[in-house]
Amino acid sequence: MNKTTSIVLAGVGGQGILLASEILAKAAGFAGFDVKTNEVHGMAQRGGSVIGQIRYGEKVFSPLVSKGEATVLMSLERIEALRYADFLSPDGLAVVNSQVIIPTTVSSGSAVYPENAKEILKQSFKHLVYLDANRIAQELGNPKCANVVLLGALSTKLENLTPEIWEQAIRECVKPKFIDLNITAFQTGAKAPSEL
Amino acid sequence: MKQLLSGNEALARGMYEGGVTLAVGYPGTPSTEILENCAKHYKDAFRCEWAPNEKVALEVAAGAAMAGARACVTMKHVGLNVAADPLLSIAYTGTPGALVVIVADDPGMHSSQNEQDSRHYARLAKVPVLEPADSAEARDFLKKAFEISETYRTPVILRTSTRVSHSRSLVELGERQMPDREIGFQKDPKNCVLIPAFARQRRLVVEERLQQIQADNSDKWGINRIEKGSEKLGIVTEGIAYQYVKEVFPEASVLKLGCAWPLPEKLIREFADSVEKVLVVEEVEDFTEVNMKAAGIACEGKKYVPNIGELSADVLRASKAKMEGTEYQPCASCQNMADAPLPNRPPTLCAGCPHRGIFYALKKFDVDVVGDIGCYSLGVQPPLSALDTIICMGTGFSMAHGMAQSGQKRKVVGVLGDSTFFHSGITGLLNIAWNKANCTVIVLDNRITAMTGHQDNPGTGQTLMGEASDAADIAAIGKACGMKNIAEFDPLNFEETTAILKKSTESDEPWLLISKSPCVLIMKERVGNVRSIDPEKCKNCRVCVKTGCPAIECTDKNKPTINPLSCNGCSLCNQVCKFGAISE
Numbered sequence: 001m002n003k004t005t006s007i008v009l010a011g012v013g014g015q016g017i018l019l020a021s022e023i024l025a026k027a028a029g030f031a032g033f034d035v036k037t038n039e040v041h042g043m044a045q046r047g048g049s050v051i052g053q054i055r056y057g058e059k060v061f062s063p064l065v066s067k068g069e070a071t072v073l074m075s076l077e078r079i080e081a082l083r084y085a086d087f088l089s090p091d092g093l094a095v096v097n098s099q100v101i102i103p104t105t106v107s108s109g110s111a112v113y114p115e116n117a118k119e120i121l122k123q124s125f126k127h128l129v130y131l132d133a134n135r136i137a138q139e140l141g142n143p144k145c146a147n148v149v150l151l152g153a154l155s156t157k158l159e160n161l162t163p164e165i166w167e168q169a170i171r172e173c174v175k176p177k178f179i180d181l182n183i184t185a186f187q188t189g190a191k192a193p194s195e196l
Numbered sequence: 197m198k199q200l201l202s203g204n205e206a207l208a209r210g211m212y213e214g215g216v217t218l219a220v221g222y223p224g225t226p227s228t229e230i231l232e233n234c235a236k237h238y239k240d241a242f243r244c245e246w247a248p249n250e251k252v253a254l255e256v257a258a259g260a261a262m263a264g265a266r267a268c269v270t271m272k273h274v275g276l277n278v279a280a281d282p283l284l285s286i287a288y289t290g291t292p293g294a295l296v297v298i299v300a301d302d303p304g305m306h307s308s309q310n311e312q313d314s315r316h317y318a319r320l321a322k323v324p325v326l327e328p329a330d331s332a333e334a335r336d337f338l339k340k341a342f343e344i345s346e347t348y349r350t351p352v353i354l355r356t357s358t359r360v361s362h363s364r365s366l367v368e369l370g371e372r373q374m375p376d377r378e379i380g381f382q383k384d385p386k387n388c389v390l391i392p393a394f395a396r397q398r399r400l401v402v403e404e405r406l407q408q409i410q411a412d413n414s415d416k417w418g419i420n421r422i423e424k425g426s427e428k429l430g431i432v433t434e435g436i437a438y439q440y441v442k443e444v445f446p447e448a449s450v451l452k453l454g455c456a457w458p459l460p461e462k463l464i465r466e467f468a469d470s471v472e473k474v475l476v477v478e479e480v481e482d483f484t485e486v487n488m489k490a491a492g493i494a495c496e497g498k499k500y501v502p503n504i505g506e507l508s509a510d511v512l513r514a515s516k517a518k519m520e521g522t523e524y525q526p527c528a529s530c531q532n533m534a535d536a537p538l539p540n541r542p543p544t545l546c547a548g549c550p551h552r553g554i555f556y557a558l559k560k561f562d563v564d565v566v567g568d569i570g571c572y573s574l575g576v577q578p579p580l581s582a583l584d585t586i587i588c589m590g591t592g593f594s595m596a597h598g599m600a601q602s603g604q605k606r607k608v609v610g611v612l613g614d615s616t617f618f619h620s621g622i623t624g625l626l627n628i629a630w631n632k633a634n635c636t637v638i639v640l641d642n643r644i645t646a647m648t649g650h651q652d653n654p655g656t657g658q659t660l661m662g663e664a665s666d667a668a669d670i671a672a673i674g675k676a677c678g679m680k681n682i683a684e685f686d687p688l689n690f691e692e693t694t695a696i697l698k699k700s701t702e703s704d705e706p707w708l709l710i711s712k713s714p715c716v717l718i719m720k721e722r723v724g725n726v727r728s729i730d731p732e733k734c735k736n737c738r739v740c741v742k743t744g745c746p747a748i749e750c751t752d753k754n755k756p757t758i759n760p761l762s763c764n765g766c767s768l769c770n771q772v773c774k775f776g777a778i779s780e
């Protein structure tokens with residue numbers, strides 16, 4: 001009945017969720033789907049926890065993803081994936097960047113950052129891709145394309161979007177001089193081990 | 197080809213296609229990007245301006261519409277409180293050109309201090325309110341609003357919301373069409389001058405106009421639509437709530453209202469008669485439900501649908517279960533959340549933010565700090581915990597005044613930002629000088645409207661369209677208001693800041709302080725060189741952590757370290773470290 005595909009992107013304000021969301025939405029549009037997205041603007045952007053939501057299919061109504069519905073949950077920071085874990089469907093895929101960003105609540109001593117985050121991630125997600133996208137991006141020459149590396153890993157789960165369509169979307173969304181870099185970043189991410 | 201546009205981009209597009217010649221507004225989430233997109237894409241087609249506040253913005257737009265132009269004004273919901281005065285009276289005269297007030301509500305208070313429902317203003321002002329449910333409708337309804345405004349000589353409110361404004365969906369673009377008339381004010385005192393004798397006449401016109409609009413809203417406009425489904429349940433809904441209804445009640449008959457006020461009574465009655473029972477699904481207040489009940493149309497609504505917070509398909513599933521008397525299992529299928537408690541990650545002042553300097557220094561004084569709304573609201577979070585009240589724009593000065601005059605012993609300090617100063621701080625300052633309120637008030641002048649994403653304001657020396665302009669001088673304004681004691685200081689210089697705070701708060705006269713240092717996000721370079729902490733010299737006293745800088749990271753086990761990618765080199769940590777452990 002519900003053939004809508006839903007994706008949740010999580011991270012910390014300023015990490016580049018917006019670009020990832022834009023590429024994904026463009027790709028879905030090029031593939032001929034109806035698309036809706038929702039992004040966080042304003043107050044929550046100042047280093048707070050943020051999510052972006054994308055839904056596509058034949059006809060999409062709500063721009064918001066329901067709990068337990070997402071095909072993929074992608075997180076640019078390791079524990080942010082846990083914050084939004086309940087959006088993921090039981091056989092959904094979690095793509096998680098191993099980066100750690102310590103919240104001020106932890107530095108000021110009023111909260112604790114889970115030490116065994118990787119273990120918790122493994123327990124929480126049946127299908128998990130856990131990778132150091134920042135390192136991969138750095139090796140490709142620009143740490144800023146970590147989000148596109150992750151997008152590549154995410155793309156493996158979205159069979160209705162072909163590599164050609166992804167490439168076309170990347171071309172439209174990034175500045176000309178960064179196109180090649182981002183396409184390589186995407187392809188590298190797509191080759192990341194599908195499970196750890 | 198269809199384009200993926202956010203609701204706000206689509207509204208900007210609607211202004212372009214609809215032949216607007218002047219768009220005005222004051223920033224405020226979730227409305228801000230409407231005018232930003234006008235300036236980005238259409239500034240060659242029409243003029244767009246930020247105003248110092250919403251009242252001014254609405255009056256500027258009204259002036260253009262009086263001259264026969266199509267004009268739009270944009271603001272967030274609380275902005276309409278500021279602009280309510282002109283709205284309620286321009287509603288009497290109406291304008292020959294179109295006047296559309298775009299107001300963006302924020303159900304769930306993602307970035308706002310309250311959750312007011314702007315539809316009430318439509319009823320109060322006796323003007324229609326249109327509510328799009330996605331980007332294509334945002335563009336279409338705006339163009340419809342121009343027509344309605346001109347046909348009935350009435351201002352029209354277009355109400356959007358966070359999820360309409362900040363969601364993207366596909367829109368088929370159209371051409372720009374200008375109204376076929378020359379722009380120029382036609383003198384017409386009986387209809388444009390609200391002295392009581394004329395206003396009483398207009399009062400009658402307003403009532404007739406509303407009745408006509410109400411009738412036509414049922415029959416003529418084609419902005420409300422019925423989607424026939426099962427006869428067992430009929431749902432009346434509007435705005436973004438429609439999208440959730442379609443997901444959760446796919447079988448139900450739906451009446452989607454594009455204009456809920458004035459209530460299209462005839463249409464709703466027909467719809468209600470065609471189904472066994474009627475449920476009203478609307479976000480926030482029971483506005484339409486109450487109007488329907490007043491019209492004698494049986495329905496239920498807030499009995500099942502929450503009136504607090506925003507709706508979603510998940511929220512509606514719970515409402516549906518309640519209505520059907522079943523147990524709602526929230527996401528029964530989804531994976532168990534990890535048991536480990538997650539640390540909160542609230543938004544914080546950026547690394548290098550000049551506001552941090554003043555708040556850290558203020559902590560050393562026994563004062564009450566009357567705050568205001570802007571990035572500096574983030575100074576409320578621990579460890580700074582620097583603000584004692586935050587209410588609405590302008591209160592940083594005027595409430596400090598009142599507290600100082602209350603007879604209380606403790607000294608009062610009021611703070612607000614540069615954009616807020618121009619918005620509604622100047623009148624408060626004038627009052628402080630005039631009535632000699634013994635308080636210290638501080639303008640946190642970071643040379644930009646930061647919180648809403650860096651818009652120009654009268655102090656930045658540039659307009660929304662990028663034209664150079666003369667920057668308003670805050671100290672000179674203070675002087676002109678009658679302030680005798682005015683001082684400027686660098687908030688990232690801890691010693692200087694502490695000294696001036698001491699001097700002003702120990703004085704028995706009003707003081708205006710201007711904290712001058714630009715927002716780090718608009719600076720092309722770092723404030724200074726990246727700092728680092730020498731672990732040998734560090735005694736783990738954590739004074740630096742108390743500045744609340746997100747670049748300084750530590751856990752309960754390790755000593756603080758500075759993340760070189762985040763550090764902006766403001767040197768505040770360096771200045772407060774007693775052991776000389778921090779250096780470039």
Ligand SMILES: Cc1ncc(C[n+]2csc(CCOP(=O)(O)OP(=O)(O)O)c2C)c(N)n1
Nearest residue numbers: 224275569570571613614615616645646647
């Ligand atoms: C009446 C009203 N209009 C708009 C807003 C949205 N808003 C919140 S803070 C702010 C401006 C803050 O700018 P400024 O005072 O310069 O402080 P900064 O964020 O730069 O520190 C605005 C426009 C609001 N809360 N209330």
